[in-house]
Amino acid sequence: MSVQSTVRPEWTVVIDPVLQKELEQHIFVTNWPKLLEMIDTVYNWGRRSSLWPLGFGLACCAIEMICSACSRFDISRFGAEVFRGSPRQADVMIVSGTVTKTMMPMIARLYDQMPEPKYVISMGACASGGGPFKEGYNVVSGIDKYLPVDVYVPGCPPTPQALLNGLIALQKKIDGESLADAVWYKPEVERDIPVPVLGPDLIDVRFLEITAEKTAQGVLDAIQADMPKPLIIPAPQPEKAEEPAAAQASAAAAPMSAADKLRAKMGGAKPAEAPAAEAPKPAAKPAAPAKKIKKAEARPSLVWLGNDKLKALSDRLNGEFGAGTSTIIEAGLLIPADRLLAVGKFLRDDRSTRYDYLASLQSVHYEDCIEVNYHLDSTVHPGTLIELRVRTDEAEGKGEVPSLTDIWPGAEFQEREVFDMMGVRFKGHPNLTRILMWEGYAYYPLRKDFLEPYYEGPTKVFDSRVEEGHGHHFRSEELNPYGTNLKIPRGYEDWDKLSSNDDVKGKNLMPGGVQISELETDQFVVSMGPQHPSTHGVFRMNLRVDGETVVGLKPVMGYMHRNHEKIGERNTYLMNFPFTDRLDYLTSMGNNFGYALAVEQLMGDDAKVPERAEYIRVIMAELTRVASHMWAIGFFLNDIGAFFTPALYAIEERELILDLFEWASGSRMMCNYFRFGGVAFDLPKGWKERCHKFVYDRLDGKIDELDKLLTGNEILLDRCKGIGALTAEQAIAWSTAGPVLRASGVNYDIRRAAPYSIYDRFDFNVIVGKNGDLFDRYYVRLQEMRESVKILKQAVRDLPEGPILPGKKSYQIKVPAGEAYSRVENPKGELGYYVVSDGSATAYRYHVRSPSFINLTSLETMCVGATVADVVGILGSLDIVLGEVDR
Amino acid sequence: MLEIIGLIIKISIVVGVTQGAVAYLILVERKIAAFSQDRIGPNRVGPLGLLQPIVDGVKMFLKEDVTPNYVNKPIFILAPFLSIVTAMIGFAVVPFGPVGPNGPGLFDGPIQFQIAPGIDIGLLYIFAVGSLAVYGVILAGYSSNNKYSFLGGLRSSAQIISYEIPMGLSVLGIVLLASSLDLNTIIQWQDKNAWGIFVQPLGFFIFLICAFAETNRLPFDLPESEQELVGGFHTEYSSMKFGMFFLGEYLHVITVSFLVVILYLGGWDPPFVSLGDSGWLMAILKVGTLITKVLAMIVFVMWIRWTLPRFRYDRLMELAWKRMIPLAIGNTVVTALILQLIRR
Numbered sequence A: 001m002s003v004q005s006t007v008r009p010e011w012t013v014v015i016d017p018v019l020q021k022e023l024e025q026h027i028f029v030t031n032w033p034k035l036l037e038m039i040d041t042v043y044n045w046g047r048r049s050s051l052w053p054l055g056f057g058l059a060c061c062a063i064e065m066i067c068s069a070c071s072r073f074d075i076s077r078f079g080a081e082v083f084r085g086s087p088r089q090a091d092v093m094i095v096s097g098t099v100t101k102t103m104m105p106m107i108a109r110l111y112d113q114m115p116e117p118k119y120v121i122s123m124g125a126c127a128s129g130g131g132p133f134k135e136g137y138n139v140v141s142g143i144d145k146y147l148p149v150d151v152y153v154p155g156c157p158p159t160p161q162a163l164l165n166g167l168i169a170l171q172k173k174i175d176g177e178s179l180a181d182a183v184w185y186k187p188e189v190e191r192d193i194p195v196p197v198l199g200p201d202l203i204d205v206r207f208l209e210i211t212a213e214k215t216a217q218g219v220l221d222a223i224q225a226d227m228p229k230p231l232i233i234p235a236p237q238p239e240k241a242e243e244p245a246a247a248q249a250s251a252a253a254a255p256m257s258a259a260d261k262l263r264a265k266m267g268g269a270k271p272a273e274a275p276a277a278e279a280p281k282p283a284a285k286p287a288a289p290a291k292k293i294k295k296a297e298a299r300p301s302l303v304w305l306g307n308d309k310l311k312a313l314s315d316r317l318n319g320e321f322g323a324g325t326s327t328i329i330e331a332g333l334l335i336p337a338d339r340l341l342a343v344g345k346f347l348r349d350d351r352s353t354r355y356d357y358l359a360s361l362q363s364v365h366y367e368d369c370i371e372v373n374y375h376l377d378s379t380v381h382p383g384t385l386i387e388l389r390v391r392t393d394e395a396e397g398k399g400e401v402p403s404l405t406d407i408w409p410g411a412e413f414q415e416r417e418v419f420d421m422m423g424v425r426f427k428g429h430p431n432l433t434r435i436l437m438w439e440g441y442a443y444y445p446l447r448k449d450f451l452e453p454y455y456e457g458p459t460k461v462f463d464s465r466v467e468e469g470h471g472h473h474f475r476s477e478e479l480n481p482y483g484t485n486l487k488i489p490r491g492y493e494d495w496d497k498l499s500s501n502d503d504v505k506g507k508n509l510m511p512g513g514v515q516i517s518e519l520e521t522d523q524f525v526v527s528m529g530p531q532h533p534s535t536h537g538v539f540r541m542n543l544r545v546d547g548e549t550v551v552g553l554k555p556v557m558g559y560m561h562r563n564h565e566k567i568g569e570r571n572t573y574l575m576n577f578p579f580t581d582r583l584d585y586l587t588s589m590g591n592n593f594g595y596a597l598a599v600e601q602l603m604g605d606d607a608k609v610p611e612r613a614e615y616i617r618v619i620m621a622e623l624t625r626v627a628s629h630m631w632a633i634g635f636f637l638n639d640i641g642a643f644f645t646p647a648l649y650a651i652e653e654r655e656l657i658l659d660l661f662e663w664a665s666g667s668r669m670m671c672n673y674f675r676f677g678g679v680a681f682d683l684p685k686g687w688k689e690r691c692h693k694f695v696y697d698r699l700d701g702k703i704d705e706l707d708k709l710l711t712g713n714e715i716l717l718d719r720c721k722g723i724g725a726l727t728a729e730q731a732i733a734w735s736t737a738g739p740v741l742r743a744s745g746v747n748y749d750i751r752r753a754a755p756y757s758i759y760d761r762f763d764f765n766v767i768v769g770k771n772g773d774l775f776d777r778y779y780v781r782l783q784e785m786r787e788s789v790k791i792l793k794q795a796v797r798d799l800p801e802g803p804i805l806p807g808k809k810s811y812q813i814k815v816p817a818g819e820a821y822s823r824v825e826n827p828k829g830e831l832g833y834y835v836v837s838d839g840s841a842t843a844y845r846y847h848v849r850s851p852s853f854i855n856l857t858s859l860e861t862m863c864v865g866a867t868v869a870d871v872v873g874i875l876g877s878l879d880i881v882l883g884e885v886d887r
Numbered sequence B: 001m002l003e004i005i006g007l008i009i010k011i012s013i014v015v016g017v018t019q020g021a022v023a024y025l026i027l028v029e030r031k032i033a034a035f036s037q038d039r040i041g042p043n044r045v046g047p048l049g050l051l052q053p054i055v056d057g058v059k060m061f062l063k064e065d066v067t068p069n070y071v072n073k074p075i076f077i078l079a080p081f082l083s084i085v086t087a088m089i090g091f092a093v094v095p096f097g098p099v100g101p102n103g104p105g106l107f108d109g110p111i112q113f114q115i116a117p118g119i120d121i122g123l124l125y126i127f128a129v130g131s132l133a134v135y136g137v138i139l140a141g142y143s144s145n146n147k148y149s150f151l152g153g154l155r156s157s158a159q160i161i162s163y164e165i166p167m168g169l170s171v172l173g174i175v176l177l178a179s180s181l182d183l184n185t186i187i188q189w190q191d192k193n194a195w196g197i198f199v200q201p202l203g204f205f206i207f208l209i210c211a212f213a214e215t216n217r218l219p220f221d222l223p224e225s226e227q228e229l230v231g232g233f234h235t236e237y238s239s240m241k242f243g244m245f246f247l248g249e250y251l252h253v254i255t256v257s258f259l260v261v262i263l264y265l266g267g268w269d270p271p272f273v274s275l276g277d278s279g280w281l282m283a284i285l286k287v288g289t290l291i292t293k294v295l296a297m298i299v300f301v302m303w304i305r306w307t308l309p310r311f312r313y314d315r316l317m318e319l320a321w322k323r324m325i326p327l328a329i330g331n332t333v334v335t336a337l338i339l340q341l342i343r344r
């Protein structure tokens, strides 16, 4: 094959050189290279123009990847719209989003299953290098650590145009290839990627020995031992009567100034000894004059039971269950663990309280304890939110709290999450296994004493990474002796037990089944996902099926766990805004809204939102709702088999809304538009008119069109009516939220139940369904869009002039110490942010109550007894977004 | 001798044309999808993207052909061939134009626009061959040793059992009317009297629905159903083997469209005018009419795919057993009764 010369071999007949010359002029193919060139042309032409992508999306970038198929961008022009669900039929893998450690073995497997020639496009900052989530403990810093990448597409997320550009770049690359040196025809080149193993961390088997060696030496632990640690504060204690609240700020830290405290946080006990390169800038600043940490008003949420009634309730509990049952701490009730079940039952069932809805459950790691706290609300008396606190041993793996799953089944996944992240055990929990990380992962990452592999300091911004004068720019990889995002406890021994065939993520979640038919039939387990066309991202379900009937189901998640909360505890308050965008990446404005509210609750009057900004916020939030519901309906239809057509129609409207967002905030998807006390920028000139036109002249018609085309369709009705039904009681008990809850007939919408912002000024209805089946969920969403349009019309009409922030734009946010839980009605349901502030620049604890995640708790109940096809529809009707499920 | 040569020529024409047509049908499908989704569709290779099928073919041929080591090899390899072959041999009895003594003459006899003219059990033959096609799917699903494929295969076998029956029953009406199983005779009957769709509306409807189910097209594409089973029976197939399934599917669409047109839409009989019996011109016109109708039918099939959601598996069974079979039986009985009454 490698004959390069045109010299004719000796054995050929000698011909006249003149004749040879003439021949060469008239005959096209005269030698090997020329022939090869011609074949190459055809060969490359075939591959370049028919690049079928593997249909799998990892994170936010996947949304833009899908959008590249919609009418505005239309990737099909390049012949590349044929997204294949099976890797065997795909040519190019578009790695669209954050590559997590949990997902990496799957990606490697998919890559190995693709037939040659295969290509990889790395889409977005995350896939290319870890992106904003790089320092997360579950994030792989770039897919190129494992797979060979052909084209990198920068952006976060790259717009669809950028992806198309990447595709064209790949085509150009293919044009330059030649059969002669195609690696896939060289048997000596090993193209398969060894599948990495989920052990104590993600372990690349290619470097197994060196990893083991370094672990035994404990190099990382040694380095991290010298690093400044995050501050850990004691838990708040009950108020002594009459003392001013401010003096009660966490005892140890109270006399310190904010700056002192910050420094303490950076440097632990010995700030002076911290290496200069690692000490963040603020530490070098001169200390501010000492002043007390401001304390925020103690209240669990903006709308809640109120101090007096809480006192009464506490007294009542003490009367009912004996003194000491309930102590009020920071407007929450501290309950001893052994009485929690009794109190919970009482609160749920008593006529006067009826706390039937567990809104949220989270935990905080304090110096002296781990606190698990519960936010309860009542669907009978909405807006009477209270907070329960339970405290348990702080030591790693020692804490234990009774499980509340019997009282509020919706606690199931949230308790598992606390177990996974903090190591607190829940006694009586039906299946207490890790939920986001995998079984065998070595740490409890949300404990304050866990430092991530790329840990550099307690607060971002880190010091400059450019060594002055040397032009050397060092990366986090260089700070970790493994050279990658890896941390393994020193004593780890079981290296030879690691096997990449072990399904550590799913093996504890194999559904049991029941015999349903009288015939003796075989049941088998199908694992749907994490790469599956209709799991809406990297979600996985282990199904046990009897024929087509599902007899058992266990959701497996965490494939997109990118450590939002841990990272959020190192971000300064302002810096965290763009991260909230990436939770439910279809509703960035709504996520911003909730986060802003939480911190504003702590800031109190310092962050009083001006009128104009309130209106703008509502307009943005409602536009988001329309966009998100459009997407939800479109893809729900897709899930029940209407191949992309409804989805693409719905995306069209979404695109128009994204245009408005982009115009106002600068970004289509990740708007980062809200600020504490207002919004980032005023609306550009002409924005209001365009929005007015869109809302008044177009949206209604389009919603009607969807309604007309879809709602009456017999197949749709047949697929939806009576499927996946949840009764009202079930929906409440499982803590479902948003359209899922309302479709079951529960009139509970945070905008009305616990009004925030200026929603009380608008005239709109809370849409409620009857049967809680797929159809109702679909139809509730459809009608909610109409209500949103109604709100939008009023808001756009009344939008006043004025400032958009209470004061000047500020980058130094001072947040008083305290606790806040904000709730907004996001398109997916109640989105809550729980923030504990210690008065420093970063949140002490930051937790997201994610509606997508909690709505999934009821999935098993809905699916058992249904068919495989229904499961797909049911999942679609929940409208989950993995960014929010796994966070 | 001449006859055999003619036969070979005919076969090659049919095979060539249908294979080419299939490649282009895939493009047509993509264009229709684009059209119904407000997009443009492939347009980068060749004018209007016309070379897209060729590009896809080249790529498929040159792709690595993976045979996973957990599959049942012989069957795994056999399955795609089965699916293509069974889809092809149905064409043996399909009349593409007029057949009979009055055809345009060439050499020493009239040309018969049918590979095997004069088979008087044409319809039976098509049904027999058509139901073989499912073996491709079932075997693929079985041999892949993959749970999705397996479910796809299961669905397919259940579907075929259910849909062969109403399909067979639904054509009995038109067969009774034309008193023949020969496709040609059926067309001639329609030419003389009225199109099947007018005299057998119910039969037409049932047949159409079953035709969709037979071809595994939405809203009945259960064995494949991308959203549920990833790729269903062909999940494990790559390269040209996968391409063969693709071709097989579209071949099937063509066969079925021919059948619908022949049985119910008058075959080569154009609407409103009646064509004479002999001569080249007439023959060409007839072939043209037939092809046009078939194309329209194919476009219709595709249009449906991009419009409707999918049935659920058990509902599909219900539809077949509880609704269509009784209706089809009723249709046959009523037709027979009326015929008896009229004849008397």
Ligand code: SF4
Pocket: A059, A060, A061, A062, A096, A097, A098, A123, A124, A125, A126, A127, A131, A132, A133, A155, A156, A157, A158, A582
């Ligand atoms: S954060 Fe999201 S949008 Fe940004 S690069 Fe990562 S996956 Fe893409």
